Amino acid sequence: MPKRSHLEAALGRQSETSLWRARALDQAADDSPSRPKQRSGAWKRKTAQILAPFRRAYTTIQLPAATAGEDDVVCVFADVKEMLRLCVAKCPCIGQVIARAELRDEALQVYFCQDECTAGNVLATEARQKLTLLYLTFKQYGDAVQSQIAWFPISCASRDQIHNILGGTARLTVGWLREWHRQSLSTSWQCGPHHCRLELTGWVSDFDALRLSFDAKGSAGLRPCFLCQNVVSKRTEAPAEDDRFVPVSESNPRNFVLNRQDDVVQFMQDSLHLVPRLSKADVAMRETCSGFRLRSCSIWSCPLSRRLLRLDMIMNDSMHAYFADGIASQELILIWNKVNEVTGMSLKDLEKAVLEAGWSRPAVRRKHGETRSWVQRLFREKFFAGEVYKGSASETQALVVLFRWYAIQLQWHRTEGLRTVTASFLQLCRCRDALLRVNQTKHWSKLDDVQQSHMRAFMLAHAGHEKPKHHHRMHLPKHYEASGMVLSCYATEAKHKLYKGQLASCVQQFLTSSNGGSEHGLRSMPRLLLKHCTQAADEPLLLYGKWEILDQLKENELPPVRLPVGGICYRRLRIGLLDISRDDILLAGREYQQSGLCDSFYRDPRGDLHVCFQPLLLSWKDEAHLIFNKDGPKRFVLWSDLYQPATPTWHCRENDSFLCIP
Numbered sequence: 001m002p003k004r005s006h007l008e009a010a011l012g013r014q015s016e017t018s019l020w021r022a023r024a025l026d027q028a029a030d031d032s033p034s035r036p037k038q039r040s041g042a043w044k045r046k047t048a049q050i051l052a053p054f055r056r057a058y059t060t061i062q063l064p065a066a067t068a069g070e071d072d073v074v075c076v077f078a079d080v081k082e083m084l085r086l087c088v089a090k091c092p093c094i095g096q097v098i099a100r101a102e103l104r105d106e107a108l109q110v111y112f113c114q115d116e117c118t119a120g121n122v123l124a125t126e127a128r129q130k131l132t133l134l135y136l137t138f139k140q141y142g143d144a145v146q147s148q149i150a151w152f153p154i155s156c157a158s159r160d161q162i163h164n165i166l167g168g169t170a171r172l173t174v175g176w177l178r179e180w181h182r183q184s185l186s187t188s189w190q191c192g193p194h195h196c197r198l199e200l201t202g203w204v205s206d207f208d209a210l211r212l213s214f215d216a217k218g219s220a221g222l223r224p225c226f227l228c229q230n231v232v233s234k235r236t237e238a239p240a241e242d243d244r245f246v247p248v249s250e251s252n253p254r255n256f257v258l259n260r261q262d263d264v265v266q267f268m269q270d271s272l273h274l275v276p277r278l279s280k281a282d283v284a285m286r287e288t289c290s291g292f293r294l295r296s297c298s299i300w301s302c303p304l305s306r307r308l309l310r311l312d313m314i315m316n317d318s319m320h321a322y323f324a325d326g327i328a329s330q331e332l333i334l335i336w337n338k339v340n341e342v343t344g345m346s347l348k349d350l351e352k353a354v355l356e357a358g359w360s361r362p363a364v365r366r367k368h369g370e371t372r373s374w375v376q377r378l379f380r381e382k383f384f385a386g387e388v389y390k391g392s393a394s395e396t397q398a399l400v401v402l403f404r405w406y407a408i409q410l411q412w413h414r415t416e417g418l419r420t421v422t423a424s425f426l427q428l429c430r431c432r433d434a435l436l437r438v439n440q441t442k443h444w445s446k447l448d449d450v451q452q453s454h455m456r457a458f459m460l461a462h463a464g465h466e467k468p469k470h471h472h473r474m475h476l477p478k479h480y481e482a483s484g485m486v487l488s489c490y491a492t493e494a495k496h497k498l499y500k501g502q503l504a505s506c507v508q509q510f511l512t513s514s515n516g517g518s519e520h521g522l523r524s525m526p527r528l529l530l531k532h533c534t535q536a537a538d539e540p541l542l543l544y545g546k547w548e549i550l551d552q553l554k555e556n557e558l559p560p561v562r563l564p565v566g567g568i569c570y571r572r573l574r575i576g577l578l579d580i581s582r583d584d585i586l587l588a589g590r591e592y593q594q595s596g597l598c599d600s601f602y603r604d605p606r607g608d609l610h611v612c613f614q615p616l617l618l619s620w621k622d623e624a625h626l627i628f629n630k631d632g633p634k635r636f637v638l639w640s641d642l643y644q645p646a647t648p649t650w651h652c653r654e655n656d657s658f659l660c661i662p
Contacts, residue, residue, distance in 0.1 A: 007046065007047070007050060008530075008534075009534055009537075011047060011050055011051070011527075011530060011534075012531050012533065012534025012535070013531070013534065016039065016043075016044075016047045017039070017506075020039045020043055023043075050530075051526055051527070051530065053086055054086065054526035054527070054529050054530050054533075055522070055526045056079070056082055057078060057079055057082045057086050057526065057529060058077065058078055058079060058083075058521075058522065058525050058526060058529075059077060059078075059079045060074050060076055060077070060518055060521075060522075061074070061075050061076075061077050061175045061176075061179045062074055063075060063165045063166070063171055063172060063175045064165070064167075064171070064297075065164055065165070065166060066163070066164055066165060066166045066167075070164070073161050073164050073165045073517055074517060074518035075155065075156075075157050075161060075172065075175065075517070075518065075521060076155060076156060076518060076521030076522055076525050077154060077155045077175075077179045078153075078154035078155065079183070080136075080154065080180075080183055080185055080198070081183065081191070083152065083154070083529065084098075084152075084191050084196075085191055085192055086529075086533070087529075087532075087533060088192035088194075090533040090536070090537060091149075091533055091536035091537060092540055093144075093149070093536065093540045093541040093542075094536075095192060096543055096544070097138055097141060097543070098191055098194045098196045099194050100544075101138075101140055101196060102194045102195055102196060106140075107186070107196075107197045107198060107199040108138045108139075108140060108196055108197070108198050108199070109138060109140065109199055109201040109202075110136050110137070110138060110139075110198050110199060110200050110201055111136065111137050111139065111145075111201060111202045111203065111204055111315075111487055112136055112200070112202075112203045112204070112205075113134070113135045113136070113137070113151065113203075113204050113205060113487075113491075113492045114132065114133070114134050114203070114205040114206075114209045114210075114213065115132075115133055115135075115206065115209065115489050115492045115493065115496070116130055116131070116132050116133075116206070116209065117130070117131045117132075117133050117496040117500060118130050118131070118500075119131070119499065119500045119505070119508070129504070129508065130158070130159040131157070131158055131159070131499070131504075132156065132157045132158075132159075132162060132169070132172075132209070133153060133155070133156050133496070133499070134153075134154050134155040134156070134176060135151040135152060135153055135154065135492050135495065136151070136154050137150045137151045137152070137487075137491075138150075139483075142485075142543075143576065143577060144541050144543055144576075144577065145485070146439075146488075146490065146491055146577055147491055147577060148491045148492070148494040148495040148535075149532070149535060149536045149539075149540070149541050150491065150541060151491050151492055152529075152532065153495070153525060153528045153532060155176060155521075156520075156521050156524065156525055156528075157172055157517075157521070158517060158520055158521075160517060161517040164517070167215070167295055167297030167298060168212065169209070169212035169213055170212060170214070170215035170293075170295070170297060170298040170299060171298070173213040173214075173299055173305070173309075174297070174299055174302050174305045177299070177302075177304065177305040177308045177309055178302075178304060178305065180200065180308065181304055181308060185198040186198060186199055200308055200309070200313075201313065201483075202313045202314070202315050202483055203309060203314055203315065204315040204316075204487040204488065204489065205317055205489070206317050206320035206324075207225075207316055207317070207320070207321070207468070207469070207472045208320075210226075210314060211226060213299070213309075214226055214292075214298070214300075214311075215292060215293045215295060215298035215299065215300065216292050216293070217287060217288065217291055217292065218291075218468065219233065219468055221233075221287065221289070221290075221291045222236055222238070222288055222289055222291065223289075223290070224248055224291075224468035225291075225468065225471055225472060225475075226259065226291050226292065227258060227259055227311060227314065227475060228256045228257060228258060228259065228471075229257040229258070229259050230244055230245050230246055230255075230256065230257045231245075231246055231247070231250065231256060231471055232245050232246070232248075233247075233248065234247050234248055234249065234464075234466060247466075248467070248468055248470060248471040249455065249459050249463075249466045249471075250471070250474075251456050251459075251474075252452060253448065253452075253474050253475070253477075253478070256474075259311060260311075261310050261311050264292070264311065265300065265306060267290065267292075268292060268294070268300040269300075271286055271294050272294055272296060272300075312482070314479070315480075315483060315487055316472050316473065316475050316476055316479055317487075317488050317489045318435050318476055318486075318488050319393050319488045319489045319490050319493065320393075320469075321469050321472050321473035321476070322397075322431070322432070322435070322469075322473065323393040323394075323396040323397045323400075324392070324393040324396070324489075324493070325388050326388075326396075326469050326473075327458075327467065327469050327470055327473065328389075328396055328400050328428060328432070329389040329390075329396050330387060330389075330465065330467065331424065331425055331428055331458070331462070332388075332389040332396065332399065332400065332403065333384060333386070333387060333388060333389055334421065334461075334462055334465065335403070335407075335421050335422065335424075335425045336384060336403075338417070338418060338421045339412060339418065341417075342415065342416075342417040342418055343415070347379050347381060347384060350406065351378075353406070354375060354379075354402060355372065355375065357652050357654075358652045358653065359375065359402065359650045359652045360650065360651060361374075361398075361649075361650065362580075362581075362584050362585075362647040362648070363579075363580075363582075363583065363584050364579040364581065364647075377391075377395075378391060378395055378398065378399050378402075392493075393490065394490075397432065397649075398649060398650070400428070400429060400432060401429065401432070401624075401649055401650065401661050402650060402661070403425070404425070404426060404429045404623075404624045405624045405625055405650075405661060407422055407426065407624075408426075408622065408624045413426065420457075420460050420461040421462070423457050423460075423461065424454065424457040424458045424461040424462065426623070427450065427453050427454040427457045428454050428458075429623070430450045430453070430454070430623070431447075431450050431451055431454050431473075433450075433623070433662075434446055434447040434451075435447065435476075435486075436662075438480065438486060439485065439486040440644060442484075444477040444480055445477065447476065447477045447480075448477040451473060451474060451476070451477070452474075455470060455474070458470065495532075498528055498531045498532065498535070499524065503524055503527055503531070506527075507520055507523045507524045507527075510523060539574070542574055542575060542576060546575075547573065547574060547575035547576075547609055547639075548573075548574050548575075549570035549572065549573050549574075549601045549602075549603060549609070550570055550571070550572040550573075550574065551570055551572045552568060552569070552570055552571075553569045553570065553600055557571075558600070559599045559600055559612045559634050560633075560634065561612055561633075561634050561636060563602070567602055567604075569600035569601065569602050569612065570600060570601045570602070571600065572601070573611070575609070575639070578645065578646070578647065580598055580601075580647060582598055582599060582600060583597065583598065584597075584598045585597055585598070585616070585628075585647065585648055585651050585658060585660055586598050586611070586613060586642075586645055586646075587626075587645070587646050587647065587648055587660065587662065588642040588643055588644065588645040588646070589643050589644075590643055591618065592618045592621070592626060593618065594637070594641075594642050594645075595615075595616045595618065595628060596613030596615050596616050597613055597614040597616060597630075598611060598613045599612045599613055599614065599634055600612045602636065608638060608639075609638075609639040609640070610636045610637065610638055610639060611636070611639055611642075612634055612635065612636045612637075613634065613635075613637065614630055614634050615630070615631040615634075615635065616628035616629065616631060616658060617629050617630075617631035619657070624661065625659055625660060625661050625662075626648075626659070626660045626661075626662065627657050627658070627659055627660075628657065628658040628660065629656060629657055629658075630656060646662070648661055648662055
């Protein structure tokens with residue numbers, strides 16, 4: 001029997017049944033009659049004892065059933081105080097954040113992220129497998145909010161549960177907010193050795209999820225964006241008849257008239273008061289024109305919920321707007337279909353060119369499966385079938401910049417029949433570049449400018465293909481500027497893997513269980529929190545300038561550079577959100593003049609970090625790629641002297657040159 005701490009770590013990665021079977025195999029041969037067939041009572045008690053504190057970190061909330069006479073729907077929600085106390089004991093990084101906030105006498109500013117997770121085959125999803133998950137993070141994490149470890153799982157609801165709730169997601173959101181308020185988190189309370197208080201500051205999500213939470217109709221009404229008064233669906237002629245209205249293809253955000261919280265509240269209260277005296281047709285007309293459903297179970301009917309979550313707290317999500325069935329997913333298909341039609345190039349031709357060139361991902365991504373077979377997967381024909389590219393958000397983003405490189409190399413922008421579609425696609429890639437850098441540069445206006453240019457180019461190339469997401473992304477610069485930081489669903493999308501990887505198959509039989517559907521949440525959320533703590537303990541966040549070097553080099557692997565007496569070199573460095581290994585290319589400097597091919601990492605006697613690399617000289621640069629050549633012998637460089645170090649999205653080697661796509 002493994003030690004308790006080892007068993008807890010193992011339970012953070014595998015199910016109880018898997019561990020029991022592995023233990024049984026270790027104790028007896030496969031054909032041994034003494035091999036136990038069932039988990040023993042002692043084993044069950046030990047695993048239950050380990051899971052007990054994680055189970056205590058969750059409570060339940062009851063929500064009214066949609067069908068009269070049915071039992072209430074029971075959803076799981078974190079006991080946030082208990083959850084954070086447990087996490088402080090298990091994960092050192094959250095303790096640092098709380099201690100820093102206590103020292104500054106400030107409340108921890110909380111952001112919620114609501115996202116839908118679907119286990120199973122991405123090309124053949126089942127609706128019953130869909131699970132809505134709610135996470136929270138703290139603004140005090142800074143740039144580390146881009147890491148999945150900064151997000152804590154606090155609630156979930158299955159598709160079946162949401163269907164059975166009176167008011168669906170809108171009523172579920174009210175339940176979440178009421179429970180948040182009931183726990184009195186805004187007043188100071190003890191969390192381990194520190195005191196803290198929490199303040200709900202914002203809500204980031206896919207706009208479709210936000211629409212459901214605010215009980216808006218979205219594309220089903222005339223107003224696809226409930227944040228705007230005057231943006232209307234492309235199927236209406238209102239903009240042509242009244243210049244106060246603009247279509248979803250409007251490129252200038254200054255022409256948007258934003259909804260004000262007080263105005264919406266007043267309209268909803270007046271309309272809900274009239275509903276009993278209106279016909280169904282009149283109610284439907286008001287809903288279609290206003291963009292909001294007139295139901296008494298939504299956030300608009302709950303003063304407490306309206307106070308906790310206001311329209312000005314919303315932050316749209318760039319990942320869903322662009323790369324998760326978003327506008328980049330759509331435009332990949334549009335440009336590829338046109339290229340195939342004009343040039344006759346096939347997917348196999350493009351795949352062969354990419355593989356023969358040897359395009360590769362950084363080491364940390366290869367370690368997580370983004371190898372040559374992953375590159376081949378990007379070009380599966382099933383991913384290109386339909387109106388949007390069906391790969392994940394990270395796959396879509398990786399493919400977009402590869403497409404740009406080939407578009408420029410093959411001069412699609414100069415090919416008859418491809419000029420306008422390529423111009424639009426290249427402008428889309430500039431939006432991606434601006435999104436990648438905006439958190440560091442804080443140049444919100446530059447992001448606004450490139451998005452406006454892309455909207456105009458897209459309408460020239462693909463008029464009639466515009467979607468509400470083309471409009472939703474236009475709010476991003478103002479949302480980022482208002483919060484002073486960039487938040488997205490990339491981190492929570494990565495965190496979904498903790499559920500989809502193995503946990504989903506272990507608890508899927510409880511998705512439609514009785515007892516209000518609570519069985520699934522009560523089984524999955526404690527295990528999800530255990531996985532979170534295990535992940536945070538294995539590779540904790542390195543906050544406030546901290547770093548660590550790993551994998552000491554052997555004597556025959558040391559670089560041919562003189563080291564101080566007692567110097568020890570390492571193969572891998574973790575600093576901030578960067579995870580860099582030997583043979584990775586490091587891009588640094590305002591004009592990439594500090595770039596190099598990493599060899600090793602070294603801590604000097606004073607505790608300063610140095611990197612040994614082969615200097616690379618920039619010989620070519622355009623918007624699609626950089627070309628470097630070796631520049632002199634290997635040398636050590638003080639890490640703090642490097643300007644904005646980063647790794648490329650893709651790189652390959654061509655003779656003595658290194659090609660990089662930032």
